[in-house]
Amino acid sequence: MLSHREDNTQRIAAMNEAAEALGLRVGLGIADARAMHPDLEVLEADPVGDERLLTRLADWCDHFTPLVAIDGYDGLLLDISGCAHLFGGEDALLQEVVRRLAAQGFDARAGLAPTPGMAWAAARFSGRAAVNIPAGGEGEALTPMPLAALRIAEEAQRKLESVGLRRVGALLNAPRGPLVRRFGRLLVTRLDQALGLVEEAISPRLPVPPLSVERRLGEPISLLDDIKDLLLLLARTLRQDLERRGEGVRQLTLSLFRVDGVVSRISVSTSRPLREPQAIALLFREKFAVLEDSLDPGQGFELVRLAAASTAPYVEKQEDLHGDAVVVEDERFSLMVDRLRARLGDAAVMMPTPAESHIPERQAEFMSFRDWVRQPARSGAHRFVMNGRGSGGAAAAVQQEEVTWSVSPRPLRLLARPELVEAAAEVPEGPPFSFRWRKALYRVSRAEGPERIEPEWWREAAISAARDYFRVEDMEGRRFWLFREGTYDGETMPRWYLHGLFP
Known part of the structure; x- marks a missing residue:
């Protein structure tokens, strides 16, 4: 108890x-x-533990249908429309659910009916472990059940019982008007939902993928190599469905169903629509490299499902003389980035984008590569430098136009935040002739500036004063970007900061 x-x-x-x-x-x-x-x-x-267990059972019920909803703290609702034939019919599916739950140690009650309300009542008040209510038999099945089978509040039940209405059968032929006036509209709504007179939808706990392929295994598998081989076969099948729809995948989920009911889900995303099975397998191999030690097969996986959680229109590529699609540099770069993201996370590859600010540390913002390629088209194609060469990179893939940043010379390396330095400079507005940064003293041989940058007066978090920037070079040829905040006014001394380093 x-x-x-x-x-x-x-x-x-x-x-x-x-x-x-x-x-x-x-x-x-x-x-x-x-x-x-x-x-x-x-x-x-233990309500928290019960909720966690119920969620695990909901994952396991994806065996039978992708439309699974959690009902309260002790129930699940499954919409098996169009799925029963995969298990030999409705009765066979119902018995399979109860049998498999019993094998996991659960004393479950299952009801199958044309409406969610009737299935809920059948599972809890029929007195049988598994019951199938045929279409048209809702009224007969509800007649002997208590009022609680209608999912109404206890207070409403007590009111009905006080006037002698103790069974649902007493309400079936009663005039609806007096019932609504005395006991509220919810009573009649629940009754009509159970009878199928009012439609009732369930809200699946997980979005239903537009495409999925799966393989049910007669013998469970546990080796990672077997999972990889099976994944490649599923990706080839998924490619055929994608070709018929003229689409490619943007997000994929691999679901591994263990014999004991535990479900492992592994997701990857792509920066461009993807169809190629080998490329899909490469992304998941990167994930497996990270999860290999934590992926516990237990007694083996009995069902493997590959779902396209998100798709997008796919642009066909010109084939070469051998019939193979021509892979351009843009696609190779995108696939390389996707592999890095699969292994290290979305934050592993960040792309700079212009921001509406003239303050150096605010002129660019970093976002994940996946979000970057999904930006609306701009005027011109983004270009970037990789390994010292200008490259179209993902520019052609995302079909964006060039954005030119017209700014004065800036250091290649900009510090995330300007760092305070101790500087000696000519008064009142001359460049520094020496400064100390991170406990090291640097003597300036040459300087260029100043370049004044005013604060953003329209922002609450604006810098407090104007900045005068200088490009300086020390005795050993190292070049720095420093600025003076404030001026010498006789009462306060300006502060000097190092903001960047030149190559």
Whole structure:
């Protein structure tokens, strides 16, 4: 028996069949229950653990349908429309669910019906482990059930019982008007939902992927190499579906269903629509390299599913004389970035984008490569430098236009935040002739400047004063970008900062 605190009183939250046989009921105070049966074993309920377990069961129910919703703290709703034939029919599927749950140690009750309300009532009040209510049989099945089968509040049940209405059958032929006026519209709505007169939709806990392929295995697999081989076969099947739709994948999820009900999900995303099975397999190999030690196969995986969680239109590529698609440099670069992101995370590859600011540290913002290529088209193609060469990179892939940053010479390396230095300079506005940065003293041989940058007066977090920037070179040829904040006015001394380093 499990207990929980309600209104400063410990009450029964759940109990087994032995406790039910003693005449106890959920909601009864623990003190009253012990007074009747002193030998009761009572444990504290664990709502967080129950929720975690129910979520795990919902993952496992993806075996049967992608439309799985969590119902309260003790139930699941599965929409099996179009799925039953895969398991030999509705009755076979129903028995399979109950059998598999029993094998995992659960005492489950299952109801199958044309409506969610009727299935909910059948699972809880039919008195059978598994019951299938045929279409048109909702009224007959509901007649002997208690009012709680309608999913109404306890207060409404007590009001109905006070006037002699104790079973759902007493409400089926009753005039609707008086029921609504006296007991509220929810009562009639719940009744009509169970009967199928009012449509009731369920909200799946996970979005349904537009495309998915799976392989059910007669013998469970546990070796990573077997999973990789099977993944490649699934990717080839998925490619055929994508070609028919004229699409490519942007996000993929590999679901591995263990024999004991544990489900592992591995997701990768792409910077451009992708179809090629080998490229998909490469992305997942990077994921496996990271997850290899944490991916526990247990007694093996019995179902492997590859789902295209997100798709986008795919632009066909010109084939060469051998019939193979021509892979351009842009695609190679995008695939390399996707592999890095799969292994190291989205933040592993960041792209600079212009920002609406003239303050040096705010002129560019960094975003993940995946978000960068999804930006709306600009005027011109972005260009970048890699390994010292200008490259179109992902520019052609995203079909963006060139953006020119017209700024005065800036250092190649800009510090994330300007660092305070101790500088000696000519008064009142001359360049520094020496400065100390990170405990090292640098003597200036040449200087160029100043370049004044005013604060952004329209921003609340604007810099406090104008900056005068100098490009300086020390005795050993090292070049720095420093600025003076403030001026010599006789009362306050300006502060000097190092902001960047030139090559």
